[in-house]
Amino acid sequence: MSSQPRDVYDVTIIGAGPTGLFAAFYAAGMRGMKTKIIEALDRVGGQLAVLYPEKYIYDVAGFPKILAKDLVRQLEAQAMAYNPTLVLGERVEELRYVEDGVIELRTNKNKHYTKTVIICVGRGAFQPRKLDNPSVNRLEGKGVYYQVRDKWQFRGKRVMIVGGGDSAVDWALNLKDIAKEVILIHRRTKFRAHEGSVIELFHSPVKIMIPYEVKEAHGKDRLEAVTIFNNKTGEEVTMEVDALILQLGYLVDISIFKKWGLEIIDNAIKVNGKMETNLPGVYAAGDIAYPVDSVKLNLIVIGFAQAAIAVNMAKNYIEPGASIFPGHSSEKRMI
Ligand SMILES: Cc1cc2nc3c(=O)[nH]c(=O)nc-3n(C[C@H](O)[C@H](O)[C@H](O)COP(=O)(O)OP(=O)(O)OC[C@H]3O[C@@H](n4cnc5c(N)ncnc54)[C@H](O)[C@@H]3O)c2cc1C
Structure with missing residues (x-):
C-alpha cells in the first residue's frame, strides 16, 4: 500500500542556472507540468550570477550583447511567469526511487517528491578553491x-x-x-x-x-x-x-552523482541524444551533461536546447500519450 498524500511534482529541476531556469519555463509554461526548481544558493543564475555578473555575453541568440546579470533577470522573469515552485538555499544530496516510480530527493533540509528529475547543476555546487594559507x-x-x-x-x-x-x-x-x-x-x-x-x-x-x-x-x-x-x-x-x-577556480565535486548510480564520463553525467541518463525518469542538461555521440560544449545556448529536449522527454515519460513536440509558443495561449 502506498502512503501517497505527499506533494508529488511532475518534474523537479536541480539547479537554477540558465539551463535550470529555462527548463522551468519550458516545463511549466510550454508543457503545463507541475514544476519545482531546487537551488543550493540563495539566488538564481548559476555561474552568470556568481562568477561574472558584470560581464557582457555576446553569443546568446537575439541579444547582440547583454550583461550576465540582466540575462539572469530575464530568464527568471520568463520562468517565474508560470509559477514553478522555487526552493532556494537547499542542496540536493540524495536521489532514490520510492513506490510507484516516485523519486525522492533529499536535500540538506527537506525531502521532495517528483515523477521526473532534470539535473542542471553545471559544475556542481560552487566551492571556490581556497589558498592553504x-x-x-x-x-x-x-x-x-x-x-x-x-x-x-x-x-x-x-x-x-x-x-x-x-x-x-x-x-x-x-x-x-x-x-x-x-x-x-x-x-x-x-x-x-x-x-x-x-x-x-x-x-x-x-x-x-x-x-x-x-x-x-x-x-x-x-x-x-x-x-x-x-x-x-x-x-x-x-x-x-x-x-x-x-580567483583560483572552483572545486568540482560530482561524487554524489556516482552514489546515485549515474554513469559519469569526464566529470559529467552521461546522457544520450534525448538527454536521458541511465536512471529512468532522470535527465541531465547544460554543463553537467555529457552527450555521447555528440560534442560537449559548455555554452548557455547549448544548455537551453538540452533543457527543451529534456523537458519534452520528461513530459512523454510521465504521459506516454503526450506528443514529444510541444508545438510552437507563438501558436499557444501564453501569458
Ligand atoms: C567567466 C565565464 C564566462 C563565460 N562566458 C560565457 C559566454 O560568454 N557565453 C556562453 O555561452 N557561456 C559562457 N560561460 C559558460 C556558461 O556560464 C555556462 O555554460 C552556463 O552557466 C551553464 O549553465 P548551467 O545552468 O548548466 O550551470 P550553472 O550556471 O553552473 O548553474 C548550476 C546551478 O546549479 C546549482 N547546484 C549545483 N549543485 C546543486 C545541488 N546539489 N543542489 C541544488 N543546486 C545545485 C548551482 O548552485 C548553480 O546555481 C562562461 C563561464 C565563465 C566561468
Whole structure:
C-alpha cells in the first residue's frame, strides 16, 4: 500500500542556472507540468550570477550583447511567469526511487517528491578553491574575497587579484576603471584566460606580476598589505592593498552523482541524444551533461536546447500519450 498524500511534482529541476531556469519555463509554461526548481544558493543564475555578473555575453541568440546579470533577470522573469515552485538555499544530496516510480530527493533540509528529475547543476555546487594559507583565510570577508558580488565595493581601492584564468583576468579588466589600482599576480608566466582578454590586459593599466605567489596577508582586523614572492628568484615584495581577490577556480565535486548510480564520463553525467541518463525518469542538461555521440560544449545556448529536449522527454515519460513536440509558443495561449 502506498502512503501517497505527499506533494508529488511532475518534474523537479536541480539547479537554477540558465539551463535550470529555462527548463522551468519550458516545463511549466510550454508543457503545463507541475514544476519545482531546487537551488543550493540563495539566488538564481548559476555561474552568470556568481562568477561574472558584470560581464557582457555576446553569443546568446537575439541579444547582440547583454550583461550576465540582466540575462539572469530575464530568464527568471520568463520562468517565474508560470509559477514553478522555487526552493532556494537547499542542496540536493540524495536521489532514490520510492513506490510507484516516485523519486525522492533529499536535500540538506527537506525531502521532495517528483515523477521526473532534470539535473542542471553545471559544475556542481560552487566551492571556490581556497589558498592553504592561514594568514589569508583569517581575513576572509575583511579584505580577502573568493567571490565578488558587487564590483562597486572596490571603487577607489587598491586591489590585488590572484589567478591566471578567465575570472581573474576579467575581474582585473572590470575593476581597472573603478579601483584606484589593480595588481594581478599569477604563479605562471602564461595565462589560461581567453587570448583576447589577455591581449587587452597587457595593454591596460593593470600592474601584472608574474610568476608571483602570495606569501602572507597582513592586517589586524582588516587587510592592509600582502607579501608576494617570485617563485623563480625567491624575491619578496610587500604591497599595501585594501582588497585581495583570489580567483583560483572552483572545486568540482560530482561524487554524489556516482552514489546515485549515474554513469559519469569526464566529470559529467552521461546522457544520450534525448538527454536521458541511465536512471529512468532522470535527465541531465547544460554543463553537467555529457552527450555521447555528440560534442560537449559548455555554452548557455547549448544548455537551453538540452533543457527543451529534456523537458519534452520528461513530459512523454510521465504521459506516454503526450506528443514529444510541444508545438510552437507563438501558436499557444501564453501569458
Ligand atoms: C567567466 C565565464 C564566462 C563565460 N562566458 C560565457 C559566454 O560568454 N557565453 C556562453 O555561452 N557561456 C559562457 N560561460 C559558460 C556558461 O556560464 C555556462 O555554460 C552556463 O552557466 C551553464 O549553465 P548551467 O545552468 O548548466 O550551470 P550553472 O550556471 O553552473 O548553474 C548550476 C546551478 O546549479 C546549482 N547546484 C549545483 N549543485 C546543486 C545541488 N546539489 N543542489 C541544488 N543546486 C545545485 C548551482 O548552485 C548553480 O546555481 C562562461 C563561464 C565563465 C566561468
